[in-house]
Amino acid sequence: DTGVSQNPRHKITKRGQNVTFRCDPISEHNRLYWYRQTLGQGPEFLTYFQNEAQLEKSRLLSDRFSAERPKGSFSTLEIQRTEQGDSAMYLCASSPEGVGQETQYFGPGTRLLVL
């Protein structure tokens, strides 16, 4: 068990460019979550997958954002036409499927800077 991994760890891009982040959850964890964290704030929920199904999306996930988990394993988060306000840490977490809510384990995050 190597934990949740995220790539890249850092990304600098120019406004208007598209970026894609990848998250590899803990193996056999059915649930995968994306959060965003801006400076001085706690993480904010973006979206959640159970296997390949995207079950919930936050209002923070504008139409420029899209997340996929095509085979129920790794997930990608794409931001199109990036804006300076997209600069943040993007966090991924995973949890096993259980009867109730299970503990979420977080990856190290991808820090995005939009110039």
Added chain:
Amino acid sequence: DAKTTQPTSMDCAEGRAANLPCNHSTISGNEYVYWYRQIHSQGPQYIIHGLKNNETNEMASLIITEDRKSSTLILPHATLRDTAVYYCIVRVAWGRDDKIIFGKGTRLHILP
């Protein structure tokens, strides 16, 4: 909005016990208390959780009051590596609402 209230920051001397309080006066009977911490530039790290009984693991102890309206996270022998932001969270024990709602947490400084 977060359902918990925590002090903005706290200091603790290295080697002493760090006691981090959390108020969750509107907690429901089916909600757990969770604690995470976030060391600078890293992802949140799970510490401990409980429903109504006190809990202990290798990292910390969680003391929940009998009325469940508040709790305390105890780090028994704080080290410099425990300097982090500590988040107290309440989460529904079951159901489809699976997201974590974080507040701003408590910034704990361990002093040498």
